[in-house]
Amino acid sequence: MIYEFKIAMAHGDNGFLSDFEDRLRWIRDKGYHFYSNIESDRESDTDHISLVLKGDKADNLFRPEDIVHIFKHQMSEVLAEHIIRNWQSKLLWKEINKTCRALNTTDKDIVFSKANNFLKKCNDNESLNMLINFGRKNRMAHKLFEHINNNDNLVIEGFINFCIKEYNREIRFAVELAREELRNEKEYNDFVNLLRYFVDTQVPKLFEINLMMYDSGLFYLWDGEGVEIEENYLNYYFDDMFMDEISLDDVLISILITIAPRRIVLHNAREIPASESVEMIKKVFKEKISTCDGCERCMKVMAEKGLHK
Numbered sequence: 001m002i003y004e005f006k007i008a009m010a011h012g013d014n015g016f017l018s019d020f021e022d023r024l025r026w027i028r029d030k031g032y033h034f035y036s037n038i039e040s041d042r043e044s045d046t047d048h049i050s051l052v053l054k055g056d057k058a059d060n061l062f063r064p065e066d067i068v069h070i071f072k073h074q075m076s077e078v079l080a081e082h083i084i085r086n087w088q089s090k091l092l093w094k095e096i097n098k099t100c101r102a103l104n105t106t107d108k109d110i111v112f113s114k115a116n117n118f119l120k121k122c123n124d125n126e127s128l129n130m131l132i133n134f135g136r137k138n139r140m141a142h143k144l145f146e147h148i149n150n151n152d153n154l155v156i157e158g159f160i161n162f163c164i165k166e167y168n169r170e171i172r173f174a175v176e177l178a179r180e181e182l183r184n185e186k187e188y189n190d191f192v193n194l195l196r197y198f199v200d201t202q203v204p205k206l207f208e209i210n211l212m213m214y215d216s217g218l219f220y221l222w223d224g225e226g227v228e229i230e231e232n233y234l235n236y237y238f239d240d241m242f243m244d245e246i247s248l249d250d251v252l253i254s255i256l257i258t259i260a261p262r263r264i265v266l267h268n269a270r271e272i273p274a275s276e277s278v279e280m281i282k283k284v285f286k287e288k289i290s291t292c293d294g295c296e297r298c299m300k301v302m303a304e305k306g307l308h309k
Contacts (some may be wrong), residue, residue: 001064003053003071005148007079009156011045014038016082020051023074031055032067051075076144079156080137087160091168092116095175107182114178119170140164195257195284202260209261210297211252212268213278219252224263226297249277256281267292 017036024034032055039048053071056064092115096108103111120133143164147154160168208224222228256264264285282289 001054001056001068003068004152005051005072005075006153007049007051007156008046008153009049011040011042011047013086013156014047014049015086016078017049019081020075020078023078024071027053027067027071027074030062030067034071072148073145076141076148079144079154080141083140083156083160083164084133084137088119088171089116091160091171092119092175095171099172099175100179103179110182111175111178114181115171115174118174118177136167136170140167192280192283196286199257199260199284204262205259206261208263208265209256209259210265210267211256211281213252213266218248221255229259249275252277253280253284257284261285262288264289265292266290267297268294 021034028034032053034051034053036052037050039050040046041048053068055067062070089112092112096103096111096115100108100111144154144159147159147163206223206229209229210222210224212220214220220228264281266289
């Protein structure tokens with residue numbers, strides 16, 4: 001029995017052969033022989049690889065056609081891994097250069113990094129990521145096996161361009177998602193810089209603001225003299241809050257920007273819940289922020305508000 005399959009791929013892109021040979025140890029143990037031959041076409045920068053399986057060993061469990069079937073299956077598995085490992089970056093860059101022409105080099109690098117990371121880790125759950133990537137490889141291996149089973153040759157680049165449409169859709173979606181995320185980050189940073197400029201150029205209505213936040217989203221504000229101040233400003237946003245058109249986080253940021261203090265003290269800082277509003281405040285006010293981990297004043301406020309733990 002002699003089975004031969006030919007593969008055409010870009011010159012020097014034949015690193016999958018060593019992985020393939022490792023997969024064939026079981027077949028060799030059955031008395032079959034495998035060898036490969038590479039012919040390079042310098043004009044087209046293409047390697048033509050012949051994969052040959054040879055042997056006639058009788059076996060009560062596996063017929064020669066069974067061995068060929070296993071050989072094809074192993075070939076499709078290794079080629080699927082090879083395409084994902086070696087071609088994913090090429091395909092991402094191809095899509096980026098096609099759809100992100102207006103971006104500069106730095107932004108294209110960011111889009112590539114985000115898209116590549118999304119394909120590898122599209123979920124916070126690592127086990128789910130492994131399952132998604134495993135499924136992606138299996139779908140590609142299945143397509144490869146169908147092709148190998150019905151043909152005696154394979155052009156890798158043609159197969160990638162025309163036969164794995166689902167994978168190419170994932171590539172396009174990853175780039176689109178990365179580009180949108182970059183755009184949102186830029187818009188967010190522009191907005192933060194605008195707020196910083198506004199705060200820096202305004203005459204402060206109060207020099208110091210003390211801020212205490214709670215897990216519930218509520219907050220408590222007082223000035224440098226210990227006078228509670230939020231009631232003077234909350235009334236302005238009351239109607240919008242009542243109609244659910246503005247959140248407490250938005251109200252807090254609006255109040256701080258309106259007052260434009262030169263100093264903000266975050267009280268009970270270790271207990272402040274991580275939130276978009278806290279990150280926004282830190283980015284807008286930066287060096288104007290100091291922290292208090294538990295002074296007499298904030299302990300008193302917690303007692304008055306019944307928030308002792």
